[in-house]
Ligand SMILES: Nc1ncnc2c1ncn2[C@@H]1O[C@H](COP(=O)(O)OP(=O)(O)O)[C@@H](O)[C@H]1O
């Protein structure tokens with residue numbers, strides 16, 4: 042007899058409904074799966090068979106044909122273990138006919154019949170909800186993640202027997218209760234606070250502007266100057282994570298298999314700091330099975346590149362698409378998927394290979410051409426997307442010991458949040474979200490400057506050797522500075538301050 | 552083909568590689584009219600052999616066989632807009648004749664009137680220059696330009712390039728002495744500077760059009776910088792560096808050196824400090840010191856500043872100050888301070904060195920009257 046069971050597959054961050062048909066016919070005992078790649082079939086066959094037998098059910102001594110529809114959906118095996126097993130049991134009359142109707146079954150089986158956690162559950166449940174599927178059986182290990190999706194019924198199970206008992210109404214699983222999300226940003230989450238950073242007033246101000254306007258930052262300074270510490274503090278002044286943002290991040294992290302299963306949802310903004318030996322696929326995505334890369338894992342948070350010149354040139358160039366579009370497109374043989382990748386980039390670098398160029402009390406041992414080549418490695422498309430460049434100098438410990446501690450992160454965050462609200466209002470209904478994302482059109486509209494500001498800009502181009510390209514960056518940053526002050530128009534002092542965040546443009550001599 | 556006879560003669564003489572002025576003088580004395588060299592030479596064979604020996608005479612006579620070659624060669628210089636200034640030329644700088652081995656012939660491109668500059672100063676320093684060196688070079692060059700002193704340097708990267716660029720930016724006069732022929736560009740990063748100086752300054756070389764750089768051409772260039780300069784200004788110099796060689800050469804030529812005193816921690820200031828201590832260099836603690844040495848003074852420009860800016864000036868009068876300390880002492884917020892800094896940088900009131908700031912002492916400051 043023939044049975045039909047509902048399952049779900051993943052394509053990028055989208056779930057796709059799959060129907061699994063199981064047919065038993067007399068003949069030489071064998072299992073045939075139609076529409077799946079060989080390797081996947083082989084593994085799945087063995088797991089399903091062992092799980093059924095080890096759970097105390099009879100395994101049919103018949104010819105089993107399993108069909109996956111629609112055929113063109115790319116399926117990755119493990120997630121179908123549970124629906125295949127239930128389909129077989131149902132076809133073999135081990136459970137009441139059609140008792141699985143109305144359910145979507147999700148889960149990987151281990152040989153002993155227990156259900157294993159799957160990746161991408163949040164994405165599947167949300168797609169399922171949108172397509173009108175109401176009831177889901179999910180692995181218990183995934184229950185925290187499922188509890189944040191409202192409007193569906195979820196039944197978490199630990200093993201195949203529990204699923205069977207639930208479906209045949211022998212021992213129903215209680216429906217999972219939904220949980221309330223809390224994405225409030227609390228400094229205590231990070232163990233760092235801007236108040237702990239002594240001095241560095243310019244860097245702190247720059248980072249406040251950066252977070253308020255979504256600007257990317259590059260910090261230049263010798264080892265031990267506090268660049269990493271400052272970068273870590275960035276999270277502490279970011280706005281609370283909204284539920285929508287949290288869901289976006291959770292989907293990505295879950296698909297990538299890095300979600301904390303006990304939490305079930307991401308509650309703070311991600312901070313990703315991939316090592317400079319990272320490959321392009323690992324950074325951009327597509328490493329294995331078109332998995333999301335670091336740029337997507339950093340979505341709605343911070344991507345920190347420590348020692349930027351150490352990253353390969355192709356690696357840095359590959360950041361162009363995410364930095365420009367806020368998404369990455371990954372093309373694989375059978376599918377093209379898109380992942381969001383909207384992050385604030387914080388880069389840090391030494392001023393030269395030895396790190397001491399420009400230091401007051403340490404000697405730089407590099408040659409002029411070594412220094413030039415070092416800086417040269419980060420030129421081009423990458424540098425074009427950096428609005429704010431600052432120098433962070435190594436003040437000796439003795440010096441900063443008696444420097445004043447700063448404002449707590451919480452205070453700074455309040456100002457940041459206000460600016461984010463202004464930006465939301467300003468860019469309502471447009472693709473642009475923050476000042477840093479402003480297009481040339483936006484700039485024309487929102488960054489009008491008076492004669493005096495225009496003069497200052499021109500003067501600074503000539504005097505400080507700034508490039509015309511730097512001009513647009515300066516305007517975007519000036520917009521954010523004006524917003525921080527609550528000023529509708531950009532005034533000359535906003536431009537004047539913004540000019541100070543172009544230190545790399547003027548620093549390096551020929 | 553049209554050419555100046557003297558040019559042709561000196562082009563040929565340059566191929567004889569006479570490095571000794573006495574020899575050159577003798578050669579000129581043998582001829583009634585140096586421009587008539589080619590015609591006169593055959594009748595002077597005996598005198599040549601007596602004065603210069605057989606080998607030199609033979610070489611000279613072989614060279615004049617190749618007159619068409621030299622004519623062609625000369626036209627290449629003309630086509631490039633290069634002027635030949637020989638030792639006898641009235642434009643040949645007197646001060647250059649004072650060194651032990653002045654060049655016989657200079658190939659010049661650009662504003663030739665700069666050869667007759669009233670005052671000149673050579674700027675020499677390392678290719679790898681620190682922020683301190685950059686900032687001192689900037690304020691001294693600014694003073695030189697204001698006092699109408701021509702800035703002479705060697706168009707290398709680092710100090711040289713900075714000195715030329717700052718001079719041009721401020722509308723001053725600059726002479727670049729090349730380490731190669733006029734058709735080459737070395738170092739390639741300064742290609743734009745080569746062009747700019749040909750247009751707005753003067754490029755000098757003692758080498759044939761296509762001659763590339765070699766160890767001896769750098770040494771030769773440094774000797775000409777010395778010769779063209781009334782004094783040398785050295786912002787930084789490490790021991791054992793190229794600058795060190797130029798400085799010791801300047802001492803042996805009796806040229807005045809002005810050296811900027813530096814930090815005891817900085818290797819780049821080791822030699823400048825040592826020269827100052829041993830009295831081989833005068834301490835350039837202020838641009839005024841150098842200008843006084845030239846018998847010049849600077850009329851200080853008065854700059855009007857806002858209250859916040861005046862506060863910063865007052866603090867910076869006490870010396871180089873870190874951003875954080877400026878904020879603390881002035882009571883200005885980071886934002887207010889950055890605004891003041893931008894305005895002051897644009898007016899050339901301060902220079903920055905990382906997050907440290909320095910006051911430009913070439914100007915006078917007063918508060919804006921309301
Ligand atoms: N301004 C500062 N205030 C307090 N501690 C600092 C400061 N700068 C550096 N430190 C200390 O020095 C350590 C090294 O700083 P780090 O951020 O790793 O420097 P970098 O990344 O520039 O090499 C930090 O862990 C921190 O304890």
Ligand SMILES: [Mg+2]
Pocket residue numbers: 265268269270347389
């Ligand atoms: Mg670090």
Ligand SMILES: [Zn+2]
Pocket residue numbers: 393394395396397398405406407
């Ligand atoms: Zn170094």
